[in-house]
Amino acid sequence: MMEQLQNQLIDWRRDFHKYPELGFLEMRTASIVADTLEKLGFDLLLGKEVMEPTSCMGKPGADDTRSHIEWARANGAIEKYIPHFEDGFTAVVGVLDSNTPGPTVAYRVDMDALPIYESESDDHLPNQEGFRSSNNNMHACGHDVHTAVGLGLARLISENKENIRGRIKLIFQPAEEGARGAKSMVDAGVVDDVDYFIASHIGLGVHFNHFVASNNGFLASSKLDVKFTGDSSHAGGHPEEGKNAMLAAAAAVSNLHSIPRHADGATRINVGELHSGSGRNIIPDTAELKMELRGETTVLNEYMKNYAEEIIKGAALMHQVDYEIDLVGEAIEAKGSPELAEILKESADNIGLTSILEDNSAAGSEDATYFIDTVQKRGGYATYCVFGTELAAGHHNERFDTHEDSLMTSVQVLFDSAKALTHE
Numbered sequence: 385m386m387e388q389l390q391n392q393l394i395d396w397r398r399d400f401h402k403y404p405e406l407g408f409l410e411m412r413t414a415s416i417v418a419d420t421l422e423k424l425g426f427d428l429l430l431g432k433e434v435m436e437p438t439s440c441m442g443k444p445g446a447d448d449t450r451s452h453i454e455w456a457r458a459n460g461a462i463e464k465y466i467p468h469f470e471d472g473f474t475a476v477v478g479v480l481d482s483n484t485p486g487p488t489v490a491y492r493v494d495m496d497a498l499p500i501y502e503s504e505s506d507d508h509l510p511n512q513e514g515f516r517s518s519n520n521n522m523h524a525c526g527h528d529v530h531t532a533v534g535l536g537l538a539r540l541i542s543e544n545k546e547n548i549r550g551r552i553k554l555i556f557q558p559a560e561e562g563a564r565g566a567k568s569m570v571d572a573g574v575v576d577d578v579d580y581f582i583a584s585h586i587g588l589g590v591h592f593n594h595f596v597a598s599n600n601g602f603l604a605s606s607k608l609d610v611k612f613t614g615d616s617s618h619a620g621g622h623p624e625e626g627k628n629a630m631l632a633a634a635a636a637v638s639n640l641h642s643i644p645r646h647a648d649g650a651t652r653i654n655v656g657e658l659h660s661g662s663g664r665n666i667i668p669d670t671a672e673l674k675m676e677l678r679g680e681t682t683v684l685n686e687y688m689k690n691y692a693e694e695i696i697k698g699a700a701l702m703h704q705v706d707y708e709i710d711l712v713g714e715a716i717e718a719k720g721s722p723e724l725a726e727i728l729k730e731s732a733d734n735i736g737l738t739s740i741l742e743d744n745s746a747a748g749s750e751d752a753t754y755f756i757d758t759v760q761k762r763g764g765y766a767t768y769c770v771f772g773t774e775l776a777a778g779h780h781n782e783r784f785d786t787h788e789d790s791l792m793t794s795v796q797v798l799f800d801s802a803k804a805l806t807h808e
Contacts, residue, residue: 386792388748389536389539389540389792389795390791390792392536392539392633393532393533393535393536393670393741393788393791393792393795394485394788394791395756396493396512396531396532396535396536396663397531397532397788397791398510398515398528399416399515400413400416400495400523400527400528400531400532401510401515401516401517401523402459402510402515402516402517402518403459403517403518403519403764404497404498404500404517404519404521404522404523405452405456405495405496406444406495406496406497406499406520406521406561407442407444407449407496407559407560407561407562407564407565408440408443408444408449408472408474408496408537408559408564408565408807409449409452409456409472409474409496409559410425410469410474410495410496410558410559411426411452411453411456411461411466411469411470411474412455412456412459413474413531414430414465414468414469414474414475414476414488414495414558414732415456415461415463415464415465415466415469415542415575416460416461416462416520416554416617417476417478417493417495417531417534417535417556418462418465418468418476418478419464419465420535420538421463421478421535421538421554424478424538424541424542425480425542425545426478426538426542426554426569427478427479427480427481427585428476428477428478428479428481429476429477429479429574430465430468430469430475430476430477430614430736431468431469431471431473431474431475431573431655432468432471432473433500434475434476434477434569434572434574435473435475435565435568435572436568436569436570436571436663436703437473438567438571439567439568439570439571440472440473440559440564440565440568440740441559441562441563441564441567441568441607441629441711441712441714442559442562442564442607442609442712442713443456443559443564444472444476446470448469449470449756450756453466453470453525456501459518459673460475460593461595466697469670469735471519472755473558474495474558474559474760475555475557475558475565475568475569476555476556477533477554477555477556477785478538478553478554478556478677479551479552479553479554480541480542480545480548480551480552482548482549482550482551482806484543485549485550485773486549486550486551486581486806487549487550487551487579487805488546488550488551488552488553488577488578488579488580489550489551489552489553489556489573489578489579489580489581489582489585489802489805490519490552490553490554490555490575490580490581490582490583490755490759491534491537491552491553491554491581491582491584491586491802491808492555492582492583492584492752492755493527493529493530493531493533493534493554493555493556493557493583494530494531494556494557494558494565494710494752495556495557495558495658496520496527496558496559496560496561496565497517497523497524497525497526497527497528497561498521498522498523498524498525498561498780499520499521500522500524500780500781500782501782502516502517502524502699502782503519503521503782503783504516505783508776508783508785509785510785517534520774522782522784523784524652524779524780524781524782524784525561525585525779525784526585526586526587526773526779526784526786527560527789527806528598529586529773529786529790529794530584530585530586531556532791533584533791533794533795533798534554534556534722535588536631536791536792536794536795537795537799537802538554539552539719540795540799541799541802542749544799544802544803546741547803547806547807548806549806549807550579550806551577552802552806553574553575553578555569555574555755556576557569557752559752560750560752561605561711562713563605563713563714563715563749563750563751564607564712564713564751565751566715566752566753566754566755567714567751569755570754570758571753571807574755575755575758576758576760576762578759578762578767579759579764580724580759580764580765580766580805581755581756581759581764581765581767582724582728582766582767582769582798582801583694583750583752583755583756583766583767583768583769584768584769584771584772584794584798585750585768585769585770585771586770586771586772586786586790586794587770587771587772587773587775587786588673588747588770588779589777590770590771590772590773591772592772592773592774592787592789592790593736593738593769593772593793594684594737594738594740594772595728595729595732595737595738595739595740595769595771595772595797596709596727596735596739596740596742596743596769596770596772597703597720597725597726597728597732597739597740597741597742597767597769598719598720598721598724598725598741598742598743598767598768598769599720599742599743599747599768599769599770600718600719600720600742600743600744600768601744601745601746601747602616602624602717602718602720602748602749602753602768603650603678603680603685603713603715603717603746603747603749604679604680604681604684604685604686604715604716604717604747604749604753605651605676605677605678605679605685605713605714605715606676606677606688606689606711606713606714607674607675607711607712607713607714607733608673608676608677608689608692608709608710608711608712609672609673609710610633610636610638610672610673610675610696610707610708610709610710610711611671611672611673611707611708611710611713612629612633612667612670612671612676612699612700612703612705612706612707613629613669613705613706613707613708614626614627614629614632614648614668614670614703614704614705614706615627615667615668615669615785616662616666616667616668616669617665617666617667618666619664619665619666619667620665626667626669627667627669627702627703627704627705628667628668628703628705629660629668629669629670629671629705630661630668630671630691631703632671632699632700632702632703633658633660633671633672633673633697633699634658634706634726635702635703635725635765636673636695636696636699636700637640637655637658637673639695639698639699640653640655640692640695640696641653641655643688643691643692643695646679646687648680648681648683648684648748649679649684650678650679650680650684651677651678651679651680651684651685651687651688652676652677652678652679652688653675653676653677653678653688653692654655654675654676655673655674655675656674656675656676657672657673657674658672658673659671659672660670660672675692676713677689678749679694679717680717680746681717681807682716682717685716685717686717690739693709696709703727704785707713713751714751714755715720715749715750715751715754715777716753716757717753718752718753718756718757718760718766718768719756720742720756720766720767720768721765721766721767722741722797723765724740724765724766725741725742725767725769726741727801727804727805728767728769728797728801729741731798731800731803731804732797734800735793735796737793737797743770750768752768753768756768757788769797770788771790771793771794771797773786773787774786776785
């Protein structure tokens, strides 16, 4: 049976890898997840049932969403579920209720890919084995693995449901990349009844057959899109009539990277894109920035964000242009519950992994922190665990690939924790 499950996990993972979908566009992926969960006996909550629309950040526009529906249909999406996802609300929650007293245990996995063109190198395994991305996006962070692991966990739970007390929720989240999707699910109340919450990830520098029960180093973060709008004019003939949006953007970039660091902890800032101008003799009337801020704590991130907003405002005022700031992603700080981490560590030990209880080193940002914070504030326990794997290249790299044996061990650890938390 385990060999059959291992083969199924690989098939799922390779299928999701071949058909990657960006955040809020995971229509094909979500339809397959929903269909699998329903066949395994889970009750389904889909789309807007588990997402608060006003809390979605950085959501693609209507044209991109409509265009992707046709791509999803042409590439194997299950039509029955498309009406739930066609507006870009692509979350799936599967619930197995034992109808007996017990805790509610939630497991969260993410589904979205990245706008990266996957390597065509002959020695790249997905290329060798025929599951390289079929479009211009790529699962370069392992979310294809996560989705497959979530389905594998669902299968083991379904096959052992007579031993479960309480309820199990499997949360398949869209748009983790850019920290955009979790808050909408939290605001929709998805974890309001959860006693134990576990999010997981593969890789992140952890070696194959190793396990971290509580990864605590996530930085709070805000992702901002900024637009400056002025007036164009002929740069030689009437320069005084122009209001130069590019100069405002340039002034902002220079000063944004000069925000003072903070004595209370680490902070980060990066302006990753600046787009402006249409000709060498035309004063630019628009300029756009894409930037991110981070802080070791939520308070430090707010310090950076508030400072950045004042700089952007000042740059616009100095060059007499208008400006808009759009928050397109955000995450907060969070630290795992040691009590739940202990249970996960024991589960990892049970199947022979080398495990540690916690890792507090800096680890980028993750919007699963919204789930963790909400569950803990309601008196529950939550943690973020990491399964080690060998990587062909680092996360967000065109040659990223994972050791597929980590699929089964991930499922086994999560299932063992489910038994520990819900079985008599």
